[in-house]
Amino acid sequence: MVRVLKLELKGITKRFGSLVANDHIDVVVEPGQIHCLLGENGAGKSTLMNVLYGLYEPTEGEILIDDKPVTFRGPGDAMAAGIGMVHQHFMLVPVFTVAENVALGAETTKTGGFLDLDDTRRKIREISDRYGFDVDPDALIEDLPVGVQQRVEIIKALVRDAKVLILDEPTAVLTPQDTDELLDIMRQLKSHGTSIVFISHKLREVKAVSDTITVIRRGKVVGTADPDASTTELASMMVGRAVSLTLDKAPAKPQETTFEVKDLTVIAPSGQHVVDGISFGIARGEILAIAGVQGNGQTELTEAVLGLHSRVHGSIVLDGEELVGRSVKEVLNAGVGFVPEDRSLDGLIGTFSIAENLILDRYDQAPFAKGISMSPAKVLENAKTRIEEFDVRTPSGSLAAGTLSGGNQQKVVMARELSRPLRLFIASQPTRGVDVGSIEFLHKRIVAERDNGTPVMIVSTELDEVIELADRIAVLYKGKLVGIVPAGTGRDVLGLMMAGVSAEEALTDAAGKHPAPAPAPESAENPADTPATYPAPAAPSVQEPSSGAVGDHHD
């Protein structure tokens, strides 16, 4: 059988300057186990794994393999020791073929250094057959779907005889179906004797697949947990205090529809229709969540509303006024609040103070400006109230916004956008990379804005968040609107829709395979009454990966 390997991290500490990313972390990965590292974004999981993989040198501590200490000077050493890693952002060269990517760094060569890709192709087919991966060695990476690219990454590790496979947030980029397939692959790998270190903050997946769970918080191990532990228990370990996983959301009271998008098409510089003939409306006092896998036109849709794209066809009407063709400034003045998906890139100017960031869209208006002069006192005063109102954790409003943590930065962006009367509120990825405590707060603010009678559009690639917030859910796929379904639609139905299956088909598909189907769309009594949770209560059927809709999609 395969040689198995016991991996031990002992007292690993990693400092970046004064920042302690890992603080005396001890983890033991037993052979043939799926060991989960659970922790919030920024808890230090990835740093730890980069230490293990030889990308960082630990400040203190040692790595033991089969009880013998080892030092890794680079990923090469780690690979030689039988450690493989699948990074959150794939490490694949897009213009290379699968075979070239797999060969890279561990090339078999004929005399004279000539590549022997046939040998690599053979190995890929072998592994591909063993695990049912269905990967063509000669396909170009850039032509492959994300799920298949991930398998290429796994093959890359297996070709190098990895005995321990590190998967860093592997489900972040996947549809729910892909995710379930991946969990299946992980179990298969385990049965073939490969240990897996699974890094995640998604409790549902962690509980579904792990043998052992180590919880990391602020760079420290706070304990181990059993996969049978309840989600509440795991969540409070992860966050460090009891968290309320349910959002108390009153049922929506939609009023008249004031925001309407008709036949909207956005053409990218490449000539591609990134948003393709989309029509929908949002009523006042309603949250429409746009779901979909990253890169299916959501970003462009929100940017088109704001006026950031030049090649836009169709119409966007807010309160009877056409927004297409207006400048960004005009759109903002029409009462659109916009939280961009990348706060550090588009939401804030990191080197500006928090106070300045809070008035970026109103720097030229009273009371902050008069003619050509600005009033710094008013700006600071405004900052004080906003900081208090939004509970931004900072000693002073005059600090640079870039010094804040992710959650607090997001609060600043949100505070700016919500601090003026709005006629439409758009938030893209409102809680990406934000700690659970802040998520709670931000979600409450979004719901409060809805209850003010503002139409709200949320774009999120996190299905949990969509289910949590939405009054209605629109699913985008390749720039097209797959359908709009009511809140309370099952996770598996949404998953299928995110893969391009129409709403009706998805419903029948899911209903046919599950004895107890998800609530039927419009008839659902009061979707908002079902308490949404963090992570949302998964339909029990999804927890059995080999049955049901997902299992049937294996080749």
Add this chain to the structure above:
Amino acid sequence: MSTTATSPVKPQPEESHTPAQSAKPVTWKLPVTLAVLAVVAFIFFGLLGPQGTAKFGVSSGGDFFQLPAIEVPAFLSGMVLSVILLGLAGYALVLKANRNQRPPRWLPVVFTVVFVVAFLIWVVGGARTPSISLAGLIAGSVTLAVPIVFGSLSGVLCERAGVVNIAIEGQLLGGAFTAALVASLTHNPYAGLLAAAVAGALVSMVLALFSIKYVVNQIIVGVVLNVLVSGLTGFLFSTVMQSDPEKYNSPGRLPIIDIPVLSSIPVIGPILFKQSVVGYLMYVAVIVIWIALFKTKWGLRVRAVGEHPQAADTLGIKVNATRFWNVTLGGAVAGIGGSFFTLVAIDSFTKEISGGRGFIALAAMILGRWNPIGAFFAALLFGFADNLQSIVTIIGTPVPSQFMAMLPYLVTVFAVAGLVGRSRPPAADGIPYVKG
């Protein structure tokens, strides 16, 4: 999608998560450009074409069999060829309009060839002495292309590894100067050749050091290096070389090695088998670098470093070391190209002898899509335009010589502007790699 290796029928969700990114749009750019050129050709080469005949000599005196010269009626062939051009352009337009397809790959190539032939007939037919030697034209093109080919190979080596090399001009110039100086001092042009490679490599090492180790903007370092080398060689030329040209600036030429029999084949004989060492080295370099880049382990790693350095790093490849040595090697190659100016073309150094060919080489590299063979042919195109310009001026054309002198640069601008299709540089080209 190509993942369907084993299962013919695939459930929909499987292949469905590609973000909407794959299909490249078909644009009007190419068909419209072709149409405009075809109309220009029809008006000038056809309707306004000269009435005489154009004579193209094929063989030169020493060939071991003689081919008769080609004589064509200028007006008639101008008409015929420009009508062909109109047809090709029309076909491309129809394809786009009716079926939204891009023209087949051969079409722009055939179009270019026909256009160039029509242009030649037009120019020669209207000249005072309507006769040129085709063999001479081609041989001259290759000669003029030699430094450009070496320069563009240097660019390919650097940029494939992810370092933008604007300093090709400086590397050529450094090579030219050092070759002249060392060959003069040692009385051995081969020593000059070797020294040129070292000089080019040294210029490159400065580029590598600053852009890789100190992460200075690569374009700025490159530009600064060009100015530095130009100033330095200019200074040394006027202070050292001109003080005693006999001693410091008379390198002597590399001999032309004539391979018997083969060199007497008409047209291709002289360009392939009657070259200096530098000329032969050029062919060798193109082929060797192509094979090395695309068929060997080394090449795979170099390309990975240029495309996705982080991926390469996670596989244990030393990104910055690879870049450093590639840039150095590129400099050596460009240095050899520089020696052509002082050891083959002329036998002395003058200020700015490279005359901007380093920049043309950069254009050739882009036009050749970062591929050694592509760059070779692109460089030939520039050499051809350069040579045509001088020949046509000699035989006396109706076109003012200043306009003809613009030809190589016009070709450069149009070629790089993407007439031949948008080319795609290595993804990490010009982006320094700093470990997290």
